[in-house]
Amino acid sequence: MSHLDHTPSTPGKFKIDKSPYYSRTRWHSSVAKLTLWSFLFVAIIFLFFYRSPSSSSNNPPSSDPSRRYLASATWGGAAWEKRVRTSARIRSRNGFSVLVTGAAGFVGTHVSSALKRRGDGVLGIDNFNDYYDPTLKRARQALLERSGVLIVEGDINDVALLKKLFDMVPFTHVMHLAAQAGVRYAMQNPGSYVHSNIAGFVSLLEVCKDANPQPAIVWASSSSVYGLNTKVPFSEKDRTDQPASLYAATKKAGEEIAHTYNHIYGLSLTGLRFFTVYGPWGRPDMAYFFFTKDILKGKSIPIFEAANHGTVARDFTYIDDIVKGCLGSLDTAQKSTGSGGKKKGPAQLRVFNLGNTSPVPVTDLVSILERLLKVKAKRNVMKLPRNGDVPYTHANISYAQKEFRYKPTTDLQTGLKKFVRWYLSYYGDKKAAVR
Numbered sequence: 001m002s003h004l005d006h007t008p009s010t011p012g013k014f015k016i017d018k019s020p021y022y023s024r025t026r027w028h029s030s031v032a033k034l035t036l037w038s039f040l041f042v043a044i045i046f047l048f049f050y051r052s053p054s055s056s057s058n059n060p061p062s063s064d065p066s067r068r069y070l071a072s073a074t075w076g077g078a079a080w081e082k083r084v085r086t087s088a089r090i091r092s093r094n095g096f097s098v099l100v101t102g103a104a105g106f107v108g109t110h111v112s113s114a115l116k117r118r119g120d121g122v123l124g125i126d127n128f129n130d131y132y133d134p135t136l137k138r139a140r141q142a143l144l145e146r147s148g149v150l151i152v153e154g155d156i157n158d159v160a161l162l163k164k165l166f167d168m169v170p171f172t173h174v175m176h177l178a179a180q181a182g183v184r185y186a187m188q189n190p191g192s193y194v195h196s197n198i199a200g201f202v203s204l205l206e207v208c209k210d211a212n213p214q215p216a217i218v219w220a221s222s223s224s225v226y227g228l229n230t231k232v233p234f235s236e237k238d239r240t241d242q243p244a245s246l247y248a249a250t251k252k253a254g255e256e257i258a259h260t261y262n263h264i265y266g267l268s269l270t271g272l273r274f275f276t277v278y279g280p281w282g283r284p285d286m287a288y289f290f291f292t293k294d295i296l297k298g299k300s301i302p303i304f305e306a307a308n309h310g311t312v313a314r315d316f317t318y319i320d321d322i323v324k325g326c327l328g329s330l331d332t333a334q335k336s337t338g339s340g341g342k343k344k345g346p347a348q349l350r351v352f353n354l355g356n357t358s359p360v361p362v363t364d365l366v367s368i369l370e371r372l373l374k375v376k377a378k379r380n381v382m383k384l385p386r387n388g389d390v391p392y393t394h395a396n397i398s399y400a401q402k403e404f405r406y407k408p409t410t411d412l413q414t415g416l417k418k419f420v421r422w423y424l425s426y427y428g429d430k431k432a433a434v435r
């Protein structure tokens with residue numbers, strides 16, 4: 001047996017003299033094994049990405065640690081299509097067919113349910129990420145399912161899925177509420193804000209502009225776009241070029257992106273600047289929610305104060321008032337003017353403040369919770385950290401008032417009472433509520 005017999009065809013990469021025990025048989029079997037394993041590896045990767053039409057893009061890019069989806073969702077098939085169509089079917093005269101993104105979210109659930117109640121067709125989409133407890137999102141999903149609203153599990157970055165939905169249903173409107181929310185979390189996980197609030201919004205608009213008919217779009221911006229603005233109350237005409245957090249910056253970017261798609265493609269777009277929305281089925285990352293939990297637990301709560309012991313206050317807005325604002329916006333949204341990616345004429349472009357118009361100091365919010373819960377809070381007053389928070393918000397709502405008679409009717413005391421009642425019933429009892 002010559003040395004050459006053991007030498008592979010790419011000399012220099014395999015040095016036989018360093019492997020004296022290497023026999024021809026072992027070499028051949030290793031090559032065979034290597035080929036087999038390589039084939040299996042490629043096959044597994046292939047299966048992973050192409051197993052279902054959605055799985056390729058439902059899952060986040062691995063470079064984005066933010067998106068912690070619990071399962072790779074699947075969609076498609078005759079039964080699934082039937083459920084989609086049934087959910088989106090209009091049941092009232094002149095009703096809409098609305099795609100609600102972020103339907104398992106706080107505002108998304110309430111808006112979907114209100115639309116369904118009045119006879120509109122509603123289809124939800126949500127990626128059920130675990131930014132906060134996904135069991136709460138699943139409970140909201142179950143609630144909606146009981147009223148006939150299906151939530152498709154998927155990400156708004158999944159263009160193939162969105163296209164499929166538009167192929168099946170000629171949506172008249174999109175209520176776009178899917179977003180990475182939260183002001184302070186943006187410092188921990190900036191990528192998730194870019195992923196959902198910018199890339200996701202663009203994916204959605206790309207599909208909407210190609211749709212025929214193009215839907216009218218109403219979407220959630222934020223009061224945070226006013227950033228360091230000091231002129232109060234905040235009016236839509238005030239400057240919004242000084243965001244104090246990346247969250248605010250991505251919402252502001254959304255407003256500019258909306259302008260572009262309106263300008264180029266004739267999409268009808270309405271942005272809603274929500275002011276600190278609260279209520280039953282709310283978001284556990286928000287202060288009123290985790291203050292309730294921590295007060296019941298006997299844990300101290302951090303209460304921020306502005307410079308020189310200044311008051312930090314919010315124009316807290318009750319969820320039912322926000323729902324009225326969302327429906328008013330949908331009802332007054334004009335049709336998009338383009339079709340199949342081509343603009344045919346100028347289209348509507350609006351931005352509304354949806355607030356309560358009566359800011360309340362955070363210390364008063366805590367006092368109301370103490371009375372409702374009948375527990376004294378352990379207050380830990382501290383300087384407002386430099387984490388994106390602004391000291392004060394106050395909405396001027398005259399534009400929404402003029403356009404669709406927007407008029408909030410729930411004060412903080414009344415709204416928190418409803419929240420606490422829900423909180424205690426949802427978590428069973430006080431003991432379960434603090435776990």
Ligand SMILES: O=C(O)[C@H]1O[C@H](OP(=O)(O)OP(=O)(O)OC[C@H]2O[C@@H](n3ccc(=O)[nH]c3=O)[C@H](O)[C@@H]2O)[C@H](O)[C@@H](O)[C@@H]1O
Pocket residue numbers: 181182183221222223224273274275276277285286287288302303304312313314362389391
């Ligand atoms: O209005 C909005 O657009 C925004 O409202 C809320 O943001 P924020 O007003 O900061 O609501 P919370 O996080 O619930 O904070 C409420 C108040 O409690 C204060 N706070 C918060 C957390 C804390 O530990 N202590 C504390 O005093 C905050 O400074 C703020 O004044 C939402 O979280 C955002 O998603 C939304 O876009």
